[in-house]
Amino acid sequence: MSIESIADVEFGAELPAFECDTALSQTSQFADAVGWGRGGRFTDHDKARKEGLPGALVPGIMGMGFLTTMIHRWAPAARVEHVDTVFRAPMLADDPAHISAVVTDIDEEEGVAELDLTIKNDADETRVFGTARIRLPT
Amino acid sequence: MVDIEDLKERFLNLEFDTQELRIDPEKSVTVARVTGEVLPEFTDPGHEDFQTPPAMLASLAAGRHLPIDFPRLGGIPMDGGKAVTIVRPVKPGTHLTGRTHLHDIYAKQGRSGRMVFIVSRMEIFDADGDQVAINDSRMVVRERPDA
Numbered sequence: 310m311s312i313e314s315i316a317d318v319e320f321g322a323e324l325p326a327f328e329c330d331t332a333l334s335q336t337s338q339f340a341d342a343v344g345w346g347r348g349g350r351f352t353d354h355d356k357a358r359k360e361g362l363p364g365a366l367v368p369g370i371m372g373m374g375f376l377t378t379m380i381h382r383w384a385p386a387a388r389v390e391h392v393d394t395v396f397r398a399p400m401l402a403d404d405p406a407h408i409s410a411v412v413t414d415i416d417e418e419e420g421v422a423e424l425d426l427t428i429k430n431d432a433d434e435t436r437v438f439g440t441a442r443i444r445l446p447t
Numbered sequence: 448m449v450d451i452e453d454l455k456e457r458f459l460n461l462e463f464d465t466q467e468l469r470i471d472p473e474k475s476v477t478v479a480r481v482t483g484e485v486l487p488e489f490t491d492p493g494h495e496d497f498q499t500p501p502a503m504l505a506s507l508a509a510g511r512h513l514p515i516d517f518p519r520l521g522g523i524p525m526d527g528g529k530a531v532t533i534v535r536p537v538k539p540g541t542h543l544t545g546r547t548h549l550h551d552i553y554a555k556q557g558r559s560g561r562m563v564f565i566v567s568r569m570e571i572f573d574a575d576g577d578q579v580a581i582n583d584s585r586m587v588v589r590e591r592p593d594a
Contacts, residue, residue, distance in 0.1 A: 342477040342481075369528065370502045370506055373501060374482030374484070374502035377500065377502065381484065389533065393528070394530070439528070
């Protein structure tokens, strides 16, 4: 169902997920774009392991990017007013990341909805969780 | 152990860093593209509402997180998370100013000891001095018992 206004949003609805590309080539581009590309933590598995990490990481805020993208794909008219992400454990580059979001509150008069957000790995372990507040046409 | 109330009294709400900022439009598009973004407002610099995605705004908070005289807490600081509040869309390429202060300090008792959370807040203003966004960065420090 296409979400065009707050009236289209249902409490408890789960947003359709998309496949997040966590390939090292993508995390590298992201890290370079935000100025975190030096050092290899997000761009090179070997260099990251030398730092004591299990491998190159997906930048935490890249997870935030996947989650806000999921919101925009679900409701192109939605504007993310606030997004809060807790980095519970590292996400590894080249490892699958599974995103999900559910509608937890709706204010139809204001055109505002609240969402719970989660990113898990293949082992169903939560890596990132958070919330978002979005605004839609009334 | 560090006295949290003392830290709050000494450091909360005191601005300790100011940065002049400009978001590179091409890099903003890269951030949008590699996170799968499809809306042209974020991927097309020619769009009339071209704007910065929240993740790019969150990256602006990666400067200095603590006042220069903030005491060492003994443990290794970790990035505990980030929050972004968008007051109005931020167009890449425009002049911005980021002013940072400590917004909150609190502790939680974990299984392996006390964790101290420090929330550093950057308030971002446009060239007219109007606030456009707020970035919160949560730093987590697992205290060493002897700290």
